[in-house]
Amino acid sequence: MAASDGLSRKKQKRGGRYSLSDLKTLGQQLLSSRAHVNNLPILLSFISPSSPPHYALESLLSLQSFFTPLLPELPSSAFSKTSNDSNPDPEFIYRTWLRSKFDDLVKLLIEVAISSQSEDTLREVVLETIMEFVKVGNGGKFHSAIYHKLLHSIVHSTLTVGDSLLDLLASKYFNYIDVRYFTFIILEKLARTLEAKDDKKGISGVYDASQSMTSMELSIHKIHNLLSHIPALEASDENSEYEMWNGLGIFIEKSNHKELIDVEDKRIKSKKSSDKVLSENNITKKMKLKFTKAWISFLQLPLPLDVYKEVLVTLHQNVIPRLSKPIMLCDFLTRSYNIGGVVSVMALSSLYVLMTKHGLEYPNFYDKLYALLEPSIFMAKHRAKFFQLLDSCLKSPLLPAYLAAAFFHNLLQRHPSINCLVHQERSRETTEEASGEEKLNVDDEENSSANRDLSDKKPGIDHFNEDESNPKETNAIRSSLWELDTLRHHYCPPVSRFFLSFENDLAVRGKTAEIAVMDFSSGSYATIFNSEMRRRVKQVPLAFYKATPSCLFSESDFPGWTFELKDEELISFNQ
Incomplete structure (x- = not known):
């Protein structure tokens, strides 16, 4: 007590300020004897975003060393009650008080971790300390409550989406299977309890990107960031090893047999002779179930438009194969x-x-x-x-002709019944029917109706309705690919060369092959121009004139027209 009192007097002489050496002395005293337990609140006061980083770090090292061996002996809550409240046990009161101080420490560490004032080095040390408490804070088992507080604070903080804390958490701890398991559970709960705070919703619950980002949108960004950074569960048949953050892990079956766990390297080793460790099948099922619940809960949120698009782009590769x-x-x-x-x-x-x-x-x-x-x-x-994908969706040979006719080139080979579109001729039956209708003598109303029907069957009229969204009602099978003739003489060489594929009989698959959609769909004006610039042209078209032309067009080009001005018109024009 004398040393502690001397330190207090020295502090008073300096106006109530502690030096770094003072904090080190307080920490050594706290670790040496229970008599110096009152140093605990003093050290806690330096765990703050506003404290100098080296002061916070010195205090943190002492507090971590003090609490880590005591955690298995502390009560589960600072509000725990004894069996006899009228005559409480002093030792229990002491440990309950320590538990409350430990809870204060965790709260302060999380505040430092999510604060924008904290330096990256201090944030990394603080995160490591929190995760050490997560590892052994629950009687030697994974302390999911502390981990829940950490993720809840990250998701609801004002940190930007790309903050280094999220990247640090993902890179250092998401390779542990139990951390991933509890991350899915916690993110599912956070997604389910996240409530809308404004009415800026667009179609189908998607936020309008033109609006400023709200706190809820920021939270949704973070949940998505965390979910998308959790690696997939990879497992082979017999040699797989799932690394765990806590050696006693949730994937161990309770048994009286000897544990097949190497606590030193914290790995679950899968062996057929063991009934202690869950099989890879069971581990995969449990992980898939939690993964599914987390993602389904997340997708029910009103996603911001940028997150919505990002989810749709990666869903088929990163999410669907891992869902239960x-x-x-x-x-x-x-x-x-x-x-x-x-x-x-x-x-x-x-x-x-x-x-x-x-x-x-x-x-x-x-x-x-x-x-x-x-x-x-x-x-x-x-x-x-x-x-x-469009090409893949239309590969089935069972598609009806009217549907195939509404799409593109490869379908002409897959469905010979629509090859008539390349050269659609007016049938003799239609001609005779139209001729017969011309000779009908009916009253004015019927005659008008007949004329309208007749006009629909005249050559040169395209029956295709481009405004119709239902392919069955477009009349595509009654139309023809008349645009092909214009493409034959297209100004762009690649387009006119592509037309040559239609010169062959598309019904004979031996003469023609389906086009690779990728070769054409990713092109642009820039790629066409660059391709043409790289081509070596052997023959260059030239214009040769025996006499230098004096005008752009000759008079024979426009018979009956004159482009000469009278003298007075010329003078007026020049003025």
């Missing part, structure tokens, strides 16, 4: 597909996976797919992937 029941995404994806525009294009990949691999039935799928084929789609960022 991928079909649970059908509502989210069909709703996204019905929005239209670029959102529908981005939802197509995942929707296609559900339809082809998981038995999803979508009655109006081809109607929606046809409606996406607008001019703007050829300038979309993800057009290459879209046209590949």
Whole structure:
């Protein structure tokens, strides 16, 4: 006590300020004897974002060394009661008080971790300390309550989405399977309890990107950031090793047999002779279940537009293969597909996976797919992937002719019944029918109706209705690909060369091959120009004149027209 009193007097002489050496002395005293336990609140006061980093670090080292061996002996809560409240045990009161100080320490550490004032080095040490408490804070087991407080504070903090704390947590701890397991559980709870704070919602619950980011949008960004940084569960047949943060782990079955756990390297070793460690199958099932619940809860939130698009782009690769029941995404994806525009294009990949691999039935799928084929789609960022998927969706030989006729080149080979579109001739039956209708003598109203029907069957009239969104009602099978003749003489050489593929009989598959959609869908004016610039031209077209022309057009080009001005008109024009 004498040393402590001397330190207090020395502090008073300096106006109530502690030096770094004073903090070190206080920490040594705290670790040496219970008599100096009152040093604990003093050291806690320096765990703050406003404290100098070296002061906070010195205090943290002493407090961590003090609490770590005591955690298994502390009560589960600072509000625990004894069996006899009228005559409480002094030792229990002491440990309850220590528990309250430990809870204060955890709270202060989290504040330092999420504060923008904290230096990166201090934030890293603080995160390591929190995770050490998570490892052994629950009687030697994983302390999910502390981890929940950490993630809750990160998600609801004002930190930016790309803050180093999120990256640090993902890079250092997400390789442990138990940390991933509890991360899924906690993120599911956070997503379910997250409530909207404003009315800035767009179509299908998507936030309007033109509005400023709210606290809820920021929280959604962070949940997505955390979910997308959790690596996939990789496991082989017999040699897989799942690394755990806590050696007593949640994937160990309770048994009286000897543990098959190496606590030193904290690895679960999968052995067929052991009934202590869950099999890889069971571990995978448990992880998939928690992964599924976390993602389904997240996708029910009103996602900001940038997050919404990012989710749709990666969903088919990073999420669907890891879900326990991928079909649970059908509502989210069909709703996204019905929005239209670029959102529908981005939802197509995942929707296609559900339809082809998981038995999803979508009655109006081809109607929606046809409606996406607008001019703007050829300038979309993800057009290459879209046209590949479009081609894949139309590979079935069972598609009806009217549907195949509404789409493009490869279908002419897959469906010979629509090859007539390349050269659509007026049938003799139609001609005779039209001729017969011309000879009908009916009253004015019927005659007018007949004339309208007749006009629809005249040569040169395209029956295709480009404004119709339902491919069945477009009359595409009654039309013809008359645009091909204009493409034959197109100014752009690659376009005119592509037309040559239609010169062959498309019904004979030996003479023609389907085009690779990727070779064309990712092109642009820039790629065409660069390609033409690299070509070595052997013959260059030249214009040769025997006499230097004096005008742009000759008089024979415009018979009956004159381009000469009278003298007075010329003078007036020059003035």
